[in-house]
Amino acid sequence: MPDTKPVNAAxxxxxxxxxxxxxxxxxxxxxxxxxxxxxxIAPVIRALWEGIANxxxxxxxxxxxxxxEIEATVSPALVRVTITDQxxxxxxxxVPDPTAAENLLKPSGRGIFxxxxxxxxxxxxxxxxxxxxxxxxxxxxxxxxxxxxxx
Amino acid sequence: xxxxxxxxxxxxxxxLSGKITIGAGDVTMRELIxxxxxxxxxxxxxxxxxxxxxxxxxxxxxxxxxxxxxKNGGRLALVHLSPKINDILQVTQLVTVFDIFDDEASxxxxxx
Ligand SMILES: Nc1ncnc2c1ncn2[C@@H]1O[C@H](COP(=O)(O)OP(=O)(O)O)[C@@H](O)[C@H]1O
Ligand SMILES: [Mg+2]
Numbered sequence: 001m002p003d004t005k006p007v008n009a010a011x012x013x014x015x016x017x018x019x020x021x022x023x024x025x026x027x028x029x030x031x032x033x034x035x036x037x038x039x040x041i042a043p044v045i046r047a048l049w050e051g052i053a054n055x056x057x058x059x060x061x062x063x064x065x066x067x068x069e070i071e072a073t074v075s076p077a078l079v080r081v082t083i084t085d086q087x088x089x090x091x092x093x094x095v096p097d098p099t100a101a102e103n104l105l106k107p108s109g110r111g112i113f114x115x116x117x118x119x120x121x122x123x124x125x126x127x128x129x130x131x132x133x134x135x136x137x138x139x140x141x142x143x144x145x146x147x148x149x150x151x
Numbered sequence: 152x153x154x155x156x157x158x159x160x161x162x163x164x165x166x167l168s169g170k171i172t173i174g175a176g177d178v179t180m181r182e183l184i185x186x187x188x189x190x191x192x193x194x195x196x197x198x199x200x201x202x203x204x205x206x207x208x209x210x211x212x213x214x215x216x217x218x219x220x221x222k223n224g225g226r227l228a229l230v231h232l233s234p235k236i237n238d239i240l241q242v243t244q245l246v247t248v249f250d251i252f253d254d255e256a257s258x259x260x261x262x263x
Contacts, residue, residue: 017175020174046206104245104248105217105218105248107211108211111207111208113207113242114206114239
C-alpha cells in the first residue's frame with residue numbers, strides 16, 4: 001500500500017534547456033517514492049518537459065538569468081505540477097489548433113496541445129506582477145480506464 | 152540526436168538516434184536535410200528506429216524536413232516508428248501528412 005500522505009518537491013532552475021532534465025529527475029523520483037509506476041510517470045514527465053521548455057523559451061525568452069520554479073505534489077490519486085516563469089504571460093485562448101488543416105504543416109505550435117492529451121488539467125494564469133503559472137494535473141490509478149491515445 | 156547517412160542508389164537514408172528534443176542538437180535535422188538537398192538527393196528516408204524520445208519541437212523538425220524536401224521537388228518518408236512516436240503523430244494528425252513504413256524494404260520499394 002502506498003502511503004496516503006501527499007509528498008512534494010520543488011526545484012528552481014535557470015533558463016537552460018539542459019536543466020529540464022534536472023526537474024524531470026526530481027518529479028520522476030518523487031513519483032517513484034509515492035509508489036507510482038513508470039507507465040503513469042511517463043506522460044507526466046513528457047508534459048513537464050513541454051511546459052518547462054515553453055517557460056524557458058517563450059516565458060523567459062531564453063534569458064539564462066531568469067528562473068523557472070517547478071513544484072510537484074503527488075498523492076495516491078493525483079499528481080499536480082506547477083511551472084512558474086518570469087515572462088510577460090500570454091492569452092492561451094489565442095493559441096491556434098495545430099491540427100487545423102492550415103496549421104498542420106507548421107514547424108511549431110504543438111506543445112500545449114500535446115500537454116492536453118497527456119494531462120487531465122492544463123491551465124495557465126498570468127501573475128499580476130509578471131510571470132506565468134502553468135498548472136498540470138493528472139489523475140493517478142486510472143490507466144486502465146483511459147481509452148484515448150496517449151502520446 | 153545523432154545521425155548516420157546511408158546512400159543506396161538514389162535514396163538517402165538518414166538514421167537518427169538519441170533524443171529529438173529541444174536543445175538536444177549535436178546535429179540538427181535542418182543541416183542533414185540541407186546536406187541531402189545539396190547532394191542532389193530527392194528521395195529521403197528517415198529511420199527513427201533508434202530514437203529514444205521526441206518532443207513537440209522534434210515533431211516540428213520532422214514537419215520542417217518534410218516541407219523543405221517537398222519544396223525542392225523531393226519526397227521524404229519515415230520508417231521504424233516506435234509506438235510512442237506513432238501515437239504522437241496520430242494525435243497531432245500528422246499521420247495524414249507523412250509517408251510511413253514499417254520496414255525498410257517497403258520504404259525503399261516505394262521510392263522506385
Ligand atoms: N510560458 C509561456 N509564456 C509565454 N507564452 C507562452 C508560454 N507557453 C506558451 N506560450 C505561447 O503559446 C504558444 C504555443 O506554445 P506551444 O503549443 O508549446 O507551441 P510552440 O512552443 O511550438 O510555439 C507559444 O508559441 C507561445 O506564444
Ligand atoms: Mg512549446
